[in-house]
Amino acid sequence: MMTDLNNLLRSRVPGRSMPREFYVDLEVFEEDLRRVFHKNWLFAGHSCEIPEPGDYFLLSVGAEELIVLRDKEGAVRAHFNVCRHRGSRIVTEERGRSRSLVCPYHQWVYALDGGLTNARLMGEGFDAGEYRLRPATVRELAGLVFVCLSPDESTQDFDAVFEAVEPQLRPHGLERAKVAARDSYEVRANWKVLVENNRECYHCRVSHPEFCMSNYDLGLPGDSRSDEGYESALEHEYERWRFLGLSPEEVSFPNGSSHRVSRLPLKEGFLTEASTATSSRRLWANSPTRTWAACA
Ligand code: FES
Known part of the structure; x- marks a missing residue:
């Protein structure tokens, strides 16, 4: 192969x-x-999805599955959802709250930090300390939760991603957000088709008319076109963002890395990307902008 x-x-x-x-x-x-x-940092979910100790959600990565949870001390952790006894799946609900993790097969009990706290009838000489749940590595980034299944082999320098994205995202207070609705759908295509689709907007004019109404058709790295309206909007917005204490710095795949973060202006008259151009809710950080971050 x-x-x-x-x-x-x-x-x-x-x-x-x-x-x-x-x-x-x-x-x-x-x-x-x-x-x-299995080797890179993956976006797992939002910190606000697991606000209290014991809150958890499941994350599937191919055949692997993680339990992403908040432990008793308030830290976010991720454990492989595989019992250390006979390999049963431990948590079966997509999300919920629990004081401990109890395997449904023979009822081994794990604490939220992954330690084995109860294993019936295992006899003398059994060392529970050897049977912690296998951990994945977790990092929180301004209200976003990222995981890495094989941190020792990671090909992505997450410190560099963190430094680029954190100052741009932090002012928006994502950790104080609430999940209002969830939508999940399967696309019958290989994942690379979705990534490629995301990296071009050649298709946007017909497929996303409401997006085109509120956004300039410019601003991607390597785009040689210029537009007076866009340039002057950008200049004006840079000034306003700095005044608001928002970092407008564009970080675009530095040193051949695979991350980019950019703050882009919306067209004049648009406070949001909604087709109504506005919102009845208070805007995040009172800023009509689109902050865009990606790890490809
Ligand atoms: S497989 Fe989990 S307790 Fe036996």
Whole structure:
């Protein structure tokens, strides 16, 4: 497989879509999971989804599943949802609150910090300390929760991401947000199609008319076009953002890394991206802007 994959990679033409196999081949997908999703920092959810000790939600990454929770001390943790006894799934509800984690198979009990606190009838010589839940690494970034399944092998310098995104996001107070609604849908396509779609707006004019109403069709790195309206809006907004104490600094894939953060102006008259151009709610940080961060 490795040879095939290397041949496939060599056959890729820069600037074009990748060969078909990268989108449909199951073995390539498994390599994607191993090399990308198991080794990089992934957005898991919002801090405000688990405000109280014992609050948790599940996160699936391929065949792996994490329990992301807030422990007794208020720290966010992530444990693999696999019992250390016989490998049963421990938590089965998508989200909830619990004082401890009890395996439904033989009722081993784990504390929120992952320590095994009760294992019936295991006899003398059994050392519960050897059977903690396997942890994943967690970092909170201004109200966002990120996890890494294999931190020792991580290919992403998360400190650099943190330093770039944190000052731009912190003023918006995301940790004080509340989940008003959830929507989840499956796309019948390989994940790379979604990433590629996100990285171009060639399709926006017809597919996202309301987005085009409120946003300039400019502002992506490498875009050589210019627009007087956009340039003057940007200049005006930079001044206003600085006055409001918001950092407008654009960080765009520094040193070949895979993260970008940018604050972009909305078109004149738009306070939000809603087609009504406004909102009956108070705006985050009173700022009609689109803050955009990505880790690709
Ligand atoms: S598999 Fe969990 S207690 Fe046995």
